[in-house]
Structures are given as C-alpha cells and as structure tokens.
Amino acid sequence: MNPHLSDDQIAEVLIGSATSATQAHLLACAPCRSKLATLRGVMGQFRMDAEEQSRAALRPIAIRHSRSRFKPLYLSLAAAGLAIVGLVVLPKDPPSQSTPLQIDTALLSQVDVQVSRSVPEALEPLSQLVISEGN
Ligand SMILES: [Zn+2]
Numbered sequence: 089m090n091p092h093l094s095d096d097q098i099a100e101v102l103i104g105s106a107t108s109a110t111q112a113h114l115l116a117c118a119p120c121r122s123k124l125a126t127l128r129g130v131m132g133q134f135r136m137d138a139e140e141q142s143r144a145a146l147r148p149i150a151i152r153h154s155r156s157r158f159k160p161l162y163l164s165l166a167a168a169g170l171a172i173v174g175l176v177v178l179p180k181d182p183p184s185q186s187t188p189l190q191i192d193t194a195l196l197s198q199v200d201v202q203v204s205r206s207v208p209e210a211l212e213p214l215s216q217l218v219i220s221e222g223n
Pocket residue numbers: 091092093113117118119120121
C-alpha cells in the first residue's frame with residue numbers, strides 16, 4: 089500500500105475538502121507537501137495564462153466595440169460641422185432690392201394677368217387654333 093496521499097486526496101486538499109487524516113499526513117510528509125506545492129504552482133500558472141489569453145482575445149473586440157460606438161458620434165460631429173460651415177460660408181439669397189410695396193404691386197399685376205385671361209392657360213393653344221381657323 090502506498091504510504092503517500094493518492095491523487096484524489098491531493099485533489100481534496102486543493103479544493104479544501106481534505107479529511108483530518110489527509111491534513112495530518114501532509115503536515116508530516118515532505119514529499120506530499122512538495123507534490124501539492126508543485127500542483128498549486130502549475131494550477132496558478134495555468135490560471136494566469138488563461139486570464140492573459142482571455143484578455144488578449146477580448147482586447148480587439150473591446151477596441152472594435154469602442155470604435156463602432158463612437159463612429160456615429162464622429163459622423164454626427166462631422167455633419168454638424170458641415171451644417172455650420174454651410175450656414176456661414178454658402179451665399180444666402182441675394183438681398184432683395186424691392187420694397188414690400190413693389191413686391192405687392194408685382195404680385196397683384198401677376199394675379200391680374202391670370203384673372204383677366206379670356207381662356208384658361210391650359211386651353212390657350214386650343215383657342216389659338218380656333219382663332220386662326222376663324223381668320
Ligand atoms: Zn506522503
């Protein structure tokens with residue numbers, strides 16, 4: 089019979105569920121303590137490697153997410169900038185030289201022309217045909 093701890097007993101020590109007999113053997117047995125320390129070291133290194141690998145694997149995703157999250161903000165800022173430049177730089181309608189009275193007079197004369205038609209505008213070609221045949 090093996091005088092040292094079995095793999096199952098070492099595993100029980102690692103997960104913190106060792107019996108008092110196992111713990112007593114560990115206190116008295118240097119080879120079993122050494123085996124346990126080696127296993128703890130390997131598991132700790134594995135945990136650090138796994139954490140580093142998962143951080144490295146997630147880093148590009150985080151960068152991609154941060155870029156895609158801010159892209160609409162950049163687009164919005166660019167659109168706002170273009171709108172401001174458009175308001176400042178682009179020429180506005182040339183200032184009207186007409187006074188309101190002149191505008192009103194021009195509008196009324198245009199209305200007079202349209203109201204005083206003898207034939208609606210859409211029928212003018214037809215009326216010209218009738219007039220020319222009549223002559
Ligand atoms: Zn032992």
